[in-house]
Amino acid sequence: MTIKDVAEHSGVSVSTVSRVLNNHPDVSEAVRSRVMETVRELHYVPNSSARDLVRPQSDAIGLVVRGVGNPFFTGVIRAIEDTIAQAGYTMVLHQINSGEDELRAGAELARSKRLQGLILLGGCFDYTPEQTAALDIPFVCCSYTNSFGSLKKSAYSSVSIDDQAEARRAVELLIQQGHRKIAVLLDSIHDHSISELRYRGYCQALSENGLSLDSELVAETDTFDMAAAYEATRRLLEQKKDFTALFVIADSMAIAAIKALRDGGRRIPEDCSIIAIDGIDVSAYTVPTLTTLIQPQASMGGEAVRILLDMVERGTGNRHVRVDTTLRVGGSVAPLN
Amino acid sequence: MTIKDVAEHSGVSVSTVSRVLNNHPDVSEAVRSRVMETVRELHYVPNSSARDLVRPQSDAIGLVVRGVGNPFFTGVIRAIEDTIAQAGYTMVLHQINSGEDELRAGAELARSKRLQGLILLGGCFDYTPEQTAALDIPFVCCSYTNSFGSLKKSAYSSVSIDDQAEARRAVELLIQQGHRKIAVLLDSIHDHSISELRYRGYCQALSENGLSLDSELVAETDTFDMAAAYEATRRLLEQKKDFTALFVIADSMAIAAIKALRDGGRRIPEDCSIIAIDGIDVSAYTVPTLTTLIQPQASMGGEAVRILLDMVERGTGNRHVRVDTTLRVGGSVAPLN
Numbered sequence: 243m244t245i246k247d248v249a250e251h252s253g254v255s256v257s258t259v260s261r262v263l264n265n266h267p268d269v270s271e272a273v274r275s276r277v278m279e280t281v282r283e284l285h286y287v288p289n290s291s292a293r294d295l296v297r298p299q300s301d302a303i304g305l306v307v308r309g310v311g312n313p314f315f316t317g318v319i320r321a322i323e324d325t326i327a328q329a330g331y332t333m334v335l336h337q338i339n340s341g342e343d344e345l346r347a348g349a350e351l352a353r354s355k356r357l358q359g360l361i362l363l364g365g366c367f368d369y370t371p372e373q374t375a376a377l378d379i380p381f382v383c384c385s386y387t388n389s390f391g392s393l394k395k396s397a398y399s400s401v402s403i404d405d406q407a408e409a410r411r412a413v414e415l416l417i418q419q420g421h422r423k424i425a426v427l428l429d430s431i432h433d434h435s436i437s438e439l440r441y442r443g444y445c446q447a448l449s450e451n452g453l454s455l456d457s458e459l460v461a462e463t464d465t466f467d468m469a470a471a472y473e474a475t476r477r478l479l480e481q482k483k484d485f486t487a488l489f490v491i492a493d494s495m496a497i498a499a500i501k502a503l504r505d506g507g508r509r510i511p512e513d514c515s516i517i518a519i520d521g522i523d524v525s526a527y528t529v530p531t532l533t534t535l536i537q538p539q540a541s542m543g544g545e546a547v548r549i550l551l552d553m554v555e556r557g558t559g560n561r562h563v564r565v566d567t568t569l570r571v572g573g574s575v576a577p578l579n
Numbered sequence: 580m581t582i583k584d585v586a587e588h589s590g591v592s593v594s595t596v597s598r599v600l601n602n603h604p605d606v607s608e609a610v611r612s613r614v615m616e617t618v619r620e621l622h623y624v625p626n627s628s629a630r631d632l633v634r635p636q637s638d639a640i641g642l643v644v645r646g647v648g649n650p651f652f653t654g655v656i657r658a659i660e661d662t663i664a665q666a667g668y669t670m671v672l673h674q675i676n677s678g679e680d681e682l683r684a685g686a687e688l689a690r691s692k693r694l695q696g697l698i699l700l701g702g703c704f705d706y707t708p709e710q711t712a713a714l715d716i717p718f719v720c721c722s723y724t725n726s727f728g729s730l731k732k733s734a735y736s737s738v739s740i741d742d743q744a745e746a747r748r749a750v751e752l753l754i755q756q757g758h759r760k761i762a763v764l765l766d767s768i769h770d771h772s773i774s775e776l777r778y779r780g781y782c783q784a785l786s787e788n789g790l791s792l793d794s795e796l797v798a799e800t801d802t803f804d805m806a807a808a809y810e811a812t813r814r815l816l817e818q819k820k821d822f823t824a825l826f827v828i829a830d831s832m833a834i835a836a837i838k839a840l841r842d843g844g845r846r847i848p849e850d851c852s853i854i855a856i857d858g859i860d861v862s863a864y865t866v867p868t869l870t871t872l873i874q875p876q877a878s879m880g881g882e883a884v885r886i887l888l889d890m891v892e893r894g895t896g897n898r899h900v901r902v903d904t905t906l907r908v909g910g911s912v913a914p915l916n
Contacts, residue, residue, distance in 0.1 A: 319674075332671065334669065494861070497864045498864050500864075524831070524834060528838070529838050529842075
């Protein structure tokens with residue numbers, strides 16, 4: 243079944259069928275109905291590439307996922323794919339490791355796949371205008387923003403939580419339970435990224451509550467890897483420095499930290515309370531259930547696509563959307579005895 | 580920068596540039612070098628869609644993932660994407676829920692995106708020739724095969740473990756530790772799919788070791804969901820039927836089962852040993868570490884693409900590849916006291 247068959251059956255030219263399928267205005271209503279009726283009768287499915295010949299532009303929206311295997315992204319990717327498909331576009335996915343350059347990957351994808359727009363899922367928080375110059379299509383940063391960079395707010399869009407405020411909230415919850423010696427497990431305090439922002443929230447909560455920062459209670463992993471989180475927690479324990487609670491910047495790292503604490507003979511929450519941020523499915527099945535601040539994965543993904551399509555289709559201005567987390571009360575936080 | 584610029588700079592026609600870029604034989608070596616030099620000088624990147632105009636076919640390979648959020652698929656998808664990209668093709672991803680019809684999704688994707696070939700990641704084991712007739716492109720079943728169906732072996736390709744044999748091996752490992760009352764947690768014993776095959780392996784191991792099957796020790800979930808696995812394990816405990824070991828057909832379900840056992844007051848492995856199949860990253864961080872048979876995610880994904888490309892490019896025959904699991908000895912299995 244080709245566009246030629248549709249043309250023959252409806253008694254019009256191939257280019258007229260094309261114009262109908264692509265909603266061009268210069269077709270009479272009578273012809274339009276006749277063609278669409280034939281399309282339905284013949285069960286004709288226009289293929290995208292054929293459509294590309296007629297339309298000036300492709301229907302491709304790129305998604306670069308930075309951090310392969312990050313379970314937090316699973317729900318976000320699904321929502322992005324659904325929303326892109328519902329809008330009649332095609333998602334082109336490219337996954338890179340967290341050490342790789344998402345801007346370069348995005349620019350290459352944009353050129354080779356003629357993208358209309360790009361969603362970056364996970365990335366650096368410190369872009370400069372020079373770095374993003376190669377991206378000459380609209381783009382949305384999903385799950386992060388440009389806190390440490392020098393981009394004009396008008397140069398891009400973003401959907402993210404307020405990392406510093408949410409981290410502060412998590413640590414406040416521990417303080418409210420009487421904890422004073424609170425350790426933190428993070429990627430790096432100087433990553434100019436998510437980890438540094440959440441570290442600032444940790445420091446802010448301590449300082450606002452008259453607690454001093456103890457650098458020995460700051461465990462850095464230099465990655466979001468579970469193995470590294472396990473090792474960093476082991477090192478924290480080996481210091482024999484007393485702490486009664488631990489704030490971990492990501493659920494997956496918290497799962498590894500729970501194991502390290504348990505392997506080190508600590509009971510949770512009796513000997514150590516633990517709280518995190520993310521809310522991935524599997525952290526509901528740790529023993530005890532991880533108490534965490536859940537990021538709304540599905541609405542973040544959907545919102546990122548809606549913002550991007552507004553930019554692509556209507557040329558409307560960019561937007562920066564903040565979403566809130568929801569506390570999941572598990573069993574990993576207890577009052578200090 | 581367009582193909583016209585390249586044509587002008589090299590003093591040849593656009594169609595000649597096209598022929599060079601698409602490796603047509605009817606171009607002199609002198610012209611070929613002149614064009615390629617210009618391409619390099621001008622940093623021209625041919626876009627895929629432009630190439631589609633010249634090439635008779637698209638460069639799209641489809642991947643339908645059935646079972647969104649299945650953590651076992653993460654490593655497989657990454658390998659598939661890498662191998663497709665290295666071969667110069669474009670991956671078109673479509674994710675569906677485990678209840679949805681992957682053949683229909685694949686056929687629609689094949690038509691709308693002009694796919695050259697299709698990889699189905701996760702799917703039913705009981706296809707009929709009528710069901711696959713709509714798929715008129717080469718396809719590979721990745722992580723499953725057609726054990727319950729009526730497809731000719733020559734009609735498709737597959738990469739999978741031997742589900743029954745691996746399940747038998749897992750249960751044998753429990754029996755070797757002295758266990759006689761062994762429960763099983765699975766999706767369904769009649770799913771004509773992965774769950775039924777692994778159930779057969781469980782039954783085979785029992786029978787070969789002179790143990791009788793006790794239907795009260797068979798817990799069905801009707802899904803691979805962690806919440807359902809948790810509830811099914813709770814029901815198993817509520818029966819007050821004695822068992823000292825549990826075989827779970829998937830790691831993610833085993834994580835939920837561990838929590839249900841622990842919440843029910845059972846120590847692992849002292850009161851109940853547990854073993855599974857899959858080997859996802861996070862199951863290395865349960866307490867205790869889950870003992871499991873690891874499926875080789877990366878090599879399964881890479882192999883699926885290589886088989887498919889052989890079929891697409893060289894028209895060579897289909898293949899069925901069996902891969903082996905590797906035992907990860909965790910702390911969840913202990914000898915029966």
